[in-house]
Amino acid sequence: METVLALLSGVLTACAVWLMLSGNLLRFLFGLLLLSNGVNLAIFAAGRLTEGAPPLLGSGGTLPGHEMANSLPQALLLTAIVIGFGLFAFALGLTIRAYRAFGHLNVDRMRLAEPEDDK
Amino acid sequence: MSWTLALPILVPFCAAAAAFLLRNRRGSGWISVLGAVASVVLAIRLLLAVVENGVIATQMSAWDAPFGITLAADYLSAAMVLITAIISLGVSVWAMAEVGQISTRMGWHGLFQTLIGGVTGAFLTGDLFNLYVWFEVLLISSFGLLVIGGQRKAVDGAVKYVTLNLISTVLFLCAAGLTYGATGTLNMADLHAAVAAHPDQGLMTVIAMMFMFGFGLKAAVFPLFFWLPASYHTPHYAVSAVFAGLLTKVGVYALMRVFTLIFVGDQGYTHEILLWVACLTMLSGVLGAAAQSDFRKILSFHIVSQIGYMVLGLALMTPLALMGGVFYLLHHIIVKANLFLIAGVSRRLTGSSDLYAIGGLYRSAPLLGVLFLIPAFSLAGFPPLSGFWAKYVLVKASLDLGAWLVAFVALLTGLLTIFSMTKIWAEAFWKPHPDGRQPALSTIPPRQRLLLLSPVIALALMTVVIGLFPQPFVDFATVAAEQLLDPSAYIATVLPAGEAP
């Protein structure tokens, strides 16, 4: 199972890099989304995987009798997903604003802050 | 003790909430100023507690370390918190005159205090994942500040700032997750031993490099600095000032913390890379500045080159070098924020920040000229200002190690900095205004003039005081460097003996 997750994380990262290298801002954002999902999967796998056994303590604080995954990475990852969601939403809003301001999303042509004749 | 550490973080958030809820009332900016005053008082209290005890630490909600979230302050953290509070006070006063009604209604002051809270949290936390969360807090509020009230240019700058910083965030998160997977802890003090004891040191070095990349992008070191000169000259001047003073320094602070406390096992590799990065950062920043002709763009490139000096202090890892790095960090925040504030005043007087379109400031506003010269000379390293001592210590530290090339690069960068500062001086101050304008300070209404100039004067005075009486500050930085090099006191405070798992 770990192997599958590791491969999946790698594939996501590879796709992300390919998307991020494109000159289009929206594609870049989708790449970033894939990249953060790849990272989330990696963290998830770092907490070990157990099937059909939730990592929860029994009532009264007793340890469960079965092998247990570490639940902290899952908590970290939940936080990271929430934060990532907020950041992505902001970036999407910014992209819309950029599209309205420039009429295109080609980052190579966004030279307003650094004009070409600067050199 | 625990509240001494927690209140400097909580107060800016209280101020942020109050300033936001009252954003439609007149004078809501004063809440931000009030919050900043409280921050300064609390930061001084924190500093006194640290000076008394060496290192102080506490656990949020009283969960024991390494399971709960730790807040810890040593000399470096406490000093950074105080400087953050001072900059917050200066910029919030300055912003009263500069940030317009529209931006205020959109919640500018609330976002500003949130940013300060995030920065303070990043300096005080003793937990890697918590550090990530504080990075996000300051990142989100900085995104907001960057686009509020800006024009199309600000959107362009924000696109580059946002995208590149998001990449650094993802890398930081990945590194933190892998660290936990490998060692089973995220508490920085606990990690010191856990990383050293890990059987696979190669893996630890890989993780260390991921941290270096993530923090390096935030700190704007070579070759990861391109977002900085692309965005820092686009927003409000008050925003530029606080970004220039504080944001990249959070990255430098994180590098200093992580590479003195956690990843010290493979210094021949990691710190060697840092050394090269430092030299190239200094050079590329200062050469970039030489090619620019805009007040704020020149200053932005100089942030990059100055970051090189601080990383240099970390890379050499001797007591003297680290002391120089810490001293540089503290001096630089004051000087850089001040220069951006002065750029704002000059823009207000002359109507532009393009050096070829302005001029005549020395004749009509001599006070501003003097106020500019103090931080500008300090930045370039003229004795007896604060920058001289910072540069002197770093050059001496590299000569002590026989690193002639490094010392040469540091001196050359100082020389080229003088060139840039002279350029600003000659164009903006000395030559007459091309349109024949007389940009006198008296054209600004008296109340606004007071608000604009008092923070500038106060920060300039601090630069002069540090320069004339460097001994107490040097002593302080020496203790800070000793604590960084020998983290046993830090670890013992966070994890009391016998309770360590």
Next chain:
Amino acid sequence: MNSLILTTGARLLIALFLVFSLYVLLRGHNAPGGGFIGGLIAACGLAIHAFASGVAEARRALRVDPRTIGVLGLVCALISGLMALPLGAAPFAGIWAEVAGYAISSVLLFDIGVYLAVVGGILTLIFALEETL
């Protein structure tokens, strides 16, 4: 969007969503649930209203600026953290009291803060995106 089915359905759904979100919020202390997921459910309900009858109508129904709701959530969380100060406990330590046989705590206040912050934050985003598109 102007669809009779959606507008009529939304009226029923929004009440259901809001009540269910409160249920999830309150059961979150000892069982799966809590402020974050509750806030998401409430925000979904209001978002459906915004899709069905337009953002202007949703803003009117909400009465308060969503950003203000979010900041009020922050205020709740800050109060729950600062409550420990006069009692001499560690920052953000849980404070418990018993009122008429029910145990109430600062933990619940924090969860309510999270709920409000999530509702406010998500609605701010959705309304802003809906209005610009």
